[in-house]
Amino acid sequence: MMIFSELLQKRRAIRDFENKEVPLAIIQDILQDATLAPSASNNQPCRFAVVSCRKTIKALSDESKANLLRDHAEKKIHLNPGYVNLLQDENFNVFYNAPCVIYIVGPKSVGSLDVDAALAASYIMLGAAARGLGTCWVALGANIRDPRLRAELGIPDTCRIVAPIILGHPKAIPAASERHAPDILRVITEAR
Amino acid sequence: MMIFSELLQKRRAIRDFENKEVPLAIIQDILQDATLAPSASNNQPCRFAVVSCRKTIKALSDESKANLLRDHAEKKIHLNPGYVNLLQDENFNVFYNAPCVIYIVGPKSVGSLDVDAALAASYIMLGAAARGLGTCWVALGANIRDPRLRAELGIPDTCRIVAPIILGHPKAIPAASERHAPDILRVITEAR
Secondary structure, X not given: OHHHHXXXXXXXXXXXXXXXXXXXXXXXXXHHHHOOOOOHHHXXXXXXXXXXXXXXXXXXXXXXXXXXXXXXXXXXXXXXXXHHHHHHOOOOOOOOOOOEEEEEEEEOOOOOHHHHHHHHHHHHHHHHHHOOOEEEEOHHHOOOOOHHHHHHHOOOOOEEEEEEEEEEOEOOOOOOOOOOOOOEEEEEEOOO | OHHHHHHHHHOOEOOOEOOOOOOHHHHHHHHHHHOOOOOHHHOOOOEEEEEEOHHXXXXXXXXXXXXXXXXXXXXXXXOOHHHHHHHHOOOOOOOOOOOEEEEEEEEOOOOOHHHHHHHHHHHHHHHHHHXXXXXXXXXXXXXXXXXXXXXXXXXXXXXXXXXXXXXXXXXXXXXXXXXXXXXXXXXXXXXX
């Protein structure tokens, strides 16, 4: 029990990484663990694209930033001004300096895909922390539409991206961000 | 590391429970752990309703079954024939014989609610397994519309149910359901 509690404390959102690659064998182990995540009707819809190439990561960041800014300009989405400034900064990489990005994707036809992918993401983030690695789910990096980039990631037209997870050796484990107590609306116990 | 791997192996979908209550203090500990789950922009939108009353659990099961069958009859959803038969069976309780159901709910206005709730659900399911307890996410139990039942659960009109999680002492830990190898679409490494 202690160990799992420690792991929960250790898993933080990491956005600053050492300049050090994550061996593919470790990434494969983490993805193997992630297959144990539950999914609706044990449907296991998630697929993964692993990007350990800084040039490709930069191209993916630029593509996602451009699409977010375009959607914002066309009023399809609303971004707060802080995000707009950040996304307009040429030097800002949405994936920070991570040496690896794992895209969790799955069939558009699966109604529970968001939830199934989030469960797998949780296993990936905890599995990485258990191995001394750091992760962060970077939603700003999900907007990849360029057909060449999608083909490079191996994502079929029938699939959509749910979660880009950055992965690497953390420079430091930051303190936990503040959490409020569990918001328990009601406890209904047996009438006695 | 070993311990976390063991935990992943131990967390199974449990649908058969001992006739034994789960102490509220343990449920509170599990929900406390769940506050450590990541959420989009650390927004922490999840709220919880804890039902440890068999009569209420039965009423929630009946309500969800009736709504699912009505939606199916009105062609708003499609259920496969096996599920229709099961839901029509008066003796079938969607929550099986679980002594406790935790509803994870959150504001309808939060775009990332499904994903945030799934991450919290994952922490609850692993946290329960770490304490020797069993869980299962029972999507069939989520369709609660009766205003009296929603009020009993303390769910405001602004909120919706994402995940009903059953919780109890497992009669047995079943073998892992089959998993396919991780479906890795592509690995992109640094050009050297």
